[in-house]
Structures are given as structure tokens and as C-alpha cells.
Amino acid sequence: MSQQMLPAGTLQDQVAIITGGGTGMGKAMALTFAGLGAKIVVASRKLENLEATVREIEAAGCEALAVATDVRDPAQVANMVARTKERFGGIDILVNNAAGNFVAKSEDLSPNAWNAVVGIVLNGTWYCTQAVAKEMIAQGRGGKMVNIIATYVWNGGPGTAPSAAAKAGVLSLTQSLSVEWARHKIRINAIAPGPVATENTTRQLFGGGDLIEKMSREIPLGRFGEVDEIANAAAYLVSDYANYVTGTCLTVDGGNMLNKGYLKYFDKMPGRQ
Numbered sequence: 001m002s003q004q005m006l007p008a009g010t011l012q013d014q015v016a017i018i019t020g021g022g023t024g025m026g027k028a029m030a031l032t033f034a035g036l037g038a039k040i041v042v043a044s045r046k047l048e049n050l051e052a053t054v055r056e057i058e059a060a061g062c063e064a065l066a067v068a069t070d071v072r073d074p075a076q077v078a079n080m081v082a083r084t085k086e087r088f089g090g091i092d093i094l095v096n097n098a099a100g101n102f103v104a105k106s107e108d109l110s111p112n113a114w115n116a117v118v119g120i121v122l123n124g125t126w127y128c129t130q131a132v133a134k135e136m137i138a139q140g141r142g143g144k145m146v147n148i149i150a151t152y153v154w155n156g157g158p159g160t161a162p163s164a165a166a167k168a169g170v171l172s173l174t175q176s177l178s179v180e181w182a183r184h185k186i187r188i189n190a191i192a193p194g195p196v197a198t199e200n201t202t203r204q205l206f207g208g209g210d211l212i213e214k215m216s217r218e219i220p221l222g223r224f225g226e227v228d229e230i231a232n233a234a235a236y237l238v239s240d241y242a243n244y245v246t247g248t249c250l251t252v253d254g255g256n257m258l259n260k261g262y263l264k265y266f267d268k269m270p271g272r273q
């Protein structure tokens with residue numbers, strides 16, 4: 001289990017669905033939440049990855065369920081919710097973490113390529129959010145949601161335009177619904193991670209030679225993020241310690257997004273040589 005920031009029992013008996021919980025940050029969040037006492041449902045397409053997460057959680061003496069789900073399909077999302085209720089009786093937490101992304105020239109994107117990314121990130125988040133919110137409203141005990149976005153929602157993502165557009169839509173949903181569903185005591189926040197070298201992102205985005213090293217030099221804190229750093233941020237947002245926090249986005253990127261000033265050229269400026 002990962003190292004925990006919050007006291008043991010912080011999420012005791014809370015039922016948490018984590019989409020994309022078989023790999024990367026989703027798996028780290030599943031392990032962290034379980035370590036804090038939550039009952040975990042991991043949902044994505046590849047059952048073998050989900051089952052591996054479940055085995056790790058069960059080996060630590062906690063409870064977990066794997067539900068094969070393509071979040072682009074509302075019927076599969078409905079099944080995810082039904083299986084969660086059947087096993088654990090309700091839902092307290094949803095993390096919309098599932099995503100698809102690749103680097104491509106926008107002029108070459110086929111309609112299918114656009115739909116593949118936007119379908120997972122924006123539509124998938126919406127299907128899961130609405131299906132879970134209906135349950136939370138019916139349960140009458142509130143709920144917590146966290147949407148994993150990316151810092152390029154604020155300044156665009158050249159080369160990953162469909163992902164940036166879809167994540168910007170997810171930020172907007174976070175803001176709209178946090179106000180609309182506050183009356184139901186549902187809190188909704190987002191996390192914008194900076195670059196994190198997970199297995200899939202290393203293969204699809206960062207894997208080329210010394211790219212990670214080069215990119216790290218551009219990050220004020222000098223390194224990529226770790227999955228546990230994102231998991232701890234998410235654990236805080238779904239915990240009672242964040243009971244007055246809703247509709248916001250927590251950026252966890254080592255200062256990367258803000259690194260736009262002239263400091264890096266400082267020594268080359270007139271009078272500084």
C-alpha cells in the first residue's frame with residue numbers, strides 16, 4: 001500500500017468508485033483510499049488490470065470489486081453503478097480518472113480519433129457523474145467527486161487538442177455541478193496533475209529517450225510528479241477535511257504551468273552577464 005498523508009480510518013467504510021483504477025494514478029488512488037478504510041470499486045476496460053488492483057487491496061485486508069466498464073457506454077456505466085450497489089449497498093465517492101490521449105497533428109486527426117479521446121474524457125466523465133449523482137441524491141447522504149483533468153485546460157494543448165478540449169469541458173462540468181448539486185451535499189472538485197511518468201504515459205507521451213530529463217529541467221521543482229502525490233491530493237479532497245471545498249481545481253504540477261516568465265533568461269539579459 002502507498003504511503004498515507006491522512007490518519008487511518010479517514011475514509012472508513014466509504015464506498016469509492018475509481019475509473020481507470022487498474023493502472024497509474026487510478027491504481028494509486030484505489031490503494032490509498034483502501035488504506036484509509038474505503039471500500040473500492042475499480043472500473044475500466046481491461047479486467048486483468050482491475051483484478052490485479054483488487055488482489056493487492058484484498059491482500060492488505062481491505063475490500064474491493066473490479067467491474068469491466070467502457071465509460072463511453074452508458075449501459076456499461078449503469079452496470080458499474082448497479083454492481084457497486086449490489087456489493088457495497090451505496091456510493092459515497094466517485095473519481096473520474098479514466099482517460100485516453102495521444103500526440104498527433106490536429107490536421108491529421110480522423111473523426112474517430114477525435115471521438116476516441118473526447119468520448120472517454122468528456123462523455124465518459126459525464127455518464128459516470130450523472131449515474132452516480134442520481135444514486136447519491138436518492139441516498140440522501142451527499143457525496144464527493146474528483147475529476148482528474150490537466151493543466152492544459154487553461155492554456156491549450158497543442159498536439160493533444162482533443163484531450164485539452166475535453167478536459168476543459170470536464171473543468172466546466174466540475175464548476176457547474178458543484179453549484180447545482182451543493183443542495184444535495186455533493187462536493188465536486190478537480191485535480192490538475194503536471195507530468196507524471198505512468199506506464200501508459202511513458203509509452204504514449206514521454207517515453208522518447210531523454211525526454212523526461214529534458215522536461216524536468218523546465219519544471220520549477222525539477223522533476224515529474226509521483227502517483228502517490230496525486231493520490232494523497234485526491235484523498236484530501238474526498239475526505240471530511242475538505243468539507244468546505246467544492247468547485248475548485250487543485251494543481252499538483254511542481255509549478256510547471258506558471259513557468260512562463262523571463263527568469264530562465266535572466267543571466268543573458270543586459271547588465272546580468
Ligand code: HXC
Nearest residue numbers: 099100101102103104110112113116117150194195200201
Ligand atoms: C492519430 C490515433 C492515434 C495516434 C489512435 N488513433 N492513436 N490517431 N495518432 N497516435 C486513432 C485511430 O486511428 C482511430 O481512428 C481512433 O483513434 C480510435 O483508435 P482505437 O485504437 O480504435 O481506439 P481505442 O481502442 O478506443 O483507444 C483509445 C485510445 C488509446 C485513446 C486511442 O490510446 C487508449 O486506450 N488510451 C488509454 C490510456 C491512455 O491514453 N492514457 C494516457 C492518459 S495521459 P480511425 O479513424 O483510424 O478509426 C493524459 C494526460 C497527459 O490524458 C497530460 C500530459 C501533461
Ligand code: NAP
Nearest residue numbers: 020023024025044045046070071097098099195196198200
Ligand atoms: P493511465 O494509466 O493510462 O490511466 C488511464 C486509465 O483510463 C487506464 O487505466 C485505462 O484503463 C482507463 N481507460 C481508458 N479508456 C477507458 C474507457 N473507455 N473506459 C474506461 N476506462 C478507460 O494514465 P495516468 O497517467 O494514470 O492518467 C490518469 C489520469 O491523469 C488521466 O485522467 C489523465 O488524463 C490524467 N493526467 C495524467 C498526466 C500524466 O502525466 N500522467 C498528466 C495530467 C493529467 P483500460 O485501458 O483498462 O480501460
